[in-house]
Amino acid sequence: MNKKSNYLKYFSILLTIVMISNSGFGQTYGGNSAETNRKFAWPEGKKMALSLTFDDARLSQIDKGIPLLDKYGVKATFYIQPGNVLQRTEGWKKAVKDGHEIGNHSVFHPCSGNFAWSRNKALEDYTLQKMKAELDSANRFIKEVLGTSTSSFAYPCGQTYVGRGINTKSYVPLIASMFKSGRGWLNEAPNDPYYCDPAQLNATELDGKTFEQILKLIETAKANGQWLVLAGHEMNDSGNQTSLLQTIDAICKYATDPANGVWIDNVRNVAEYIERKLLDESIARNRKGEIIVKARPGSKVSVEQLRHEFWFGCAISNSLADGKMPESDLKQYKEKFILNFNSAVTENALKWYSMEPRKDEVNYSVVDGILKWTEENNIPLRGHNLFWGISKFVQPWIKELSDDELRKRMQERATAITQKYKGRFAEYDLNNEMIHGNYYEERLGPEITKMMAQWAMEGDPNAKLFVNDYEILTGKRLTDYMTHIRSLLKQGIPIAGIGVQGHSHGETFDRQQLKNALDSLAIFKLPVRVTEFNMPGQNSKFYGNRKVVMTPEDEDLKAKELSDYFRICFAHPAVEGILMWGFWEGNNWIPASSMYRRDWSITPAGEAYRNLVFKEWWTNESGTAGKDGLYVIPAFYGKYKVTVGKVSKVIDLIKSEGKAVVEFRK
Numbered sequence: 001m002n003k004k005s006n007y008l009k010y011f012s013i014l015l016t017i018v019m020i021s022n023s024g025f026g027q028t029y030g031g032n033s034a035e036t037n038r039k040f041a042w043p044e045g046k047k048m049a050l051s052l053t054f055d056d057a058r059l060s061q062i063d064k065g066i067p068l069l070d071k072y073g074v075k076a077t078f079y080i081q082p083g084n085v086l087q088r089t090e091g092w093k094k095a096v097k098d099g100h101e102i103g104n105h106s107v108f109h110p111c112s113g114n115f116a117w118s119r120n121k122a123l124e125d126y127t128l129q130k131m132k133a134e135l136d137s138a139n140r141f142i143k144e145v146l147g148t149s150t151s152s153f154a155y156p157c158g159q160t161y162v163g164r165g166i167n168t169k170s171y172v173p174l175i176a177s178m179f180k181s182g183r184g185w186l187n188e189a190p191n192d193p194y195y196c197d198p199a200q201l202n203a204t205e206l207d208g209k210t211f212e213q214i215l216k217l218i219e220t221a222k223a224n225g226q227w228l229v230l231a232g233h234e235m236n237d238s239g240n241q242t243s244l245l246q247t248i249d250a251i252c253k254y255a256t257d258p259a260n261g262v263w264i265d266n267v268r269n270v271a272e273y274i275e276r277k278l279l280d281e282s283i284a285r286n287r288k289g290e291i292i293v294k295a296r297p298g299s300k301v302s303v304e305q306l307r308h309e310f311w312f313g314c315a316i317s318n319s320l321a322d323g324k325m326p327e328s329d330l331k332q333y334k335e336k337f338i339l340n341f342n343s344a345v346t347e348n349a350l351k352w353y354s355m356e357p358r359k360d361e362v363n364y365s366v367v368d369g370i371l372k373w374t375e376e377n378n379i380p381l382r383g384h385n386l387f388w389g390i391s392k393f394v395q396p397w398i399k400e401l402s403d404d405e406l407r408k409r410m411q412e413r414a415t416a417i418t419q420k421y422k423g424r425f426a427e428y429d430l431n432n433e434m435i436h437g438n439y440y441e442e443r444l445g446p447e448i449t450k451m452m453a454q455w456a457m458e459g460d461p462n463a464k465l466f467v468n469d470y471e472i473l474t475g476k477r478l479t480d481y482m483t484h485i486r487s488l489l490k491q492g493i494p495i496a497g498i499g500v501q502g503h504s505h506g507e508t509f510d511r512q513q514l515k516n517a518l519d520s521l522a523i524f525k526l527p528v529r530v531t532e533f534n535m536p537g538q539n540s541k542f543y544g545n546r547k548v549v550m551t552p553e554d555e556d557l558k559a560k561e562l563s564d565y566f567r568i569c570f571a572h573p574a575v576e577g578i579l580m581w582g583f584w585e586g587n588n589w590i591p592a593s594s595m596y597r598r599d600w601s602i603t604p605a606g607e608a609y610r611n612l613v614f615k616e617w618w619t620n621e622s623g624t625a626g627k628d629g630l631y632v633i634p635a636f637y638g639k640y641k642v643t644v645g646k647v648s649k650v651i652d653l654i655k656s657e658g659k660a661v662v663e664f665r666k
């Protein structure tokens, strides 16, 4: 090889390394390295956040420290040790009542066995299971003795591993799955809210420091818009491992003076603020474009949103078209559907067992009726589903067919549906819940899924075929689903999008798992739809028991969980829609998860949904065109009516274009 080709060779190796090191980080919320210069917006224009944290429930915290904090109304976080709490139980209960946060700090405080006192509880001898059990019991202690729950953890000695040598494991993922934050110890830098991992928060030592030393840290954090977490142990006038009362007093005085621009609060409140803020920024980044109105200078302009581009949808019951719903309910059902949703999915109508329960008696009328209604109302409809291989949902007559007959029948069904409804269904679920049951593959071999896709495309070459499954967003079957999707793509099956059902949680859901699942699925660069959302879900006390009545507390929780779920999904760039699986108590497989009660009164969750979709994430603005004749506003992607004077135009602002220009000057 000559010099030039050598150079090219090394250059291309280098380039590959650079490309590898830059891939796969695109889907986080706030954080990527390109954003290091952006300053985070703390509440009320504050320049930084400051959290005071103290460990081990040392007696001086109750006896001396907390009364001092209370003098300033400063709320701190205390990562407790159960044994010490029991020596001042009443004091700790009062601290909780006064707004201080209690964090988990394990039960036995395991650290490296290099500390002689930790030799019989050395991290080197721990396993992840043992750690999990210990953290669970610390959580139970906090709940039972102090009557509060916790979302914050501090690593004893700041150490984050268990095991030794090649068997060492990090327990950071365990903390990330159990808590909203995990605080370290003896770190050097404050936390950058755009970059920091909440499961590995930096904490700087407060013990033994003077206020002048701390002030330097505060000034650095302020200059960079960061979150400074200080950590200490004893709170006293002097001593080993002691945060000095004099220093704490000066910090509180400084931080509570509004002139100094410091937001001082406990870890939970700051972590929650950052989480919410990053989601909202991600929503603005991923869901908003720009409307540019060109008019005569000084014209009055109004911009009114008519619908979202993002799919906020719901399943449609067979009753919409089978004549079985009483007329008055049907009227409400249709009105409320149009009022709340811009997209739909057939709940049961398109399923093979529903269309052809007996051999050769195919009923198209319900599907026809639903399609007619959705088309009249400009509602795109998902076709759920062409096939569903969970054995108990396969009709007995199909099970009696020979292999050859079965193959023929499947071909006929796939092609007949897509041909008959060509161009009318927005997309289809090809073979529902394949990772949970695949009757057709068991009968006819692994190639059958590819055949299904081919047959469907023969009927309609533009048919969009989705996979659709459950226990994905809870994380339980995420890895299986990823493997499964990879294998389908490898076989050349034209998967157009990924359906995730979104009803496998209980009364609440795991935020970390949801985010992690969406980040993971995003690597396929296919649209992700949450296809069958219910809150509460299938693992709640409300599933299968229609007699459990929702208390007002249950109603509030449902509203909060629904809002958080929608916010996380709407913030995620890979998600293109969320469809509920029922919205009315009179017609919903989990009645408690409805937006409307049996009598059509709206539930708090219904109100919460409407507030998000039609208020918070909705653009209605008016103003005046500038001297250049321009009126420019950021707006959620969707359909708009733009009015200048007496002229109105309807326009689409779509994500793939990012902006829409409307001309009124002609």
Ligand SMILES: [Zn+2]
Residues within 6 Å of the ligand: 055, 056, 105, 109, 156, 157
């Ligand atoms: Zn400790």
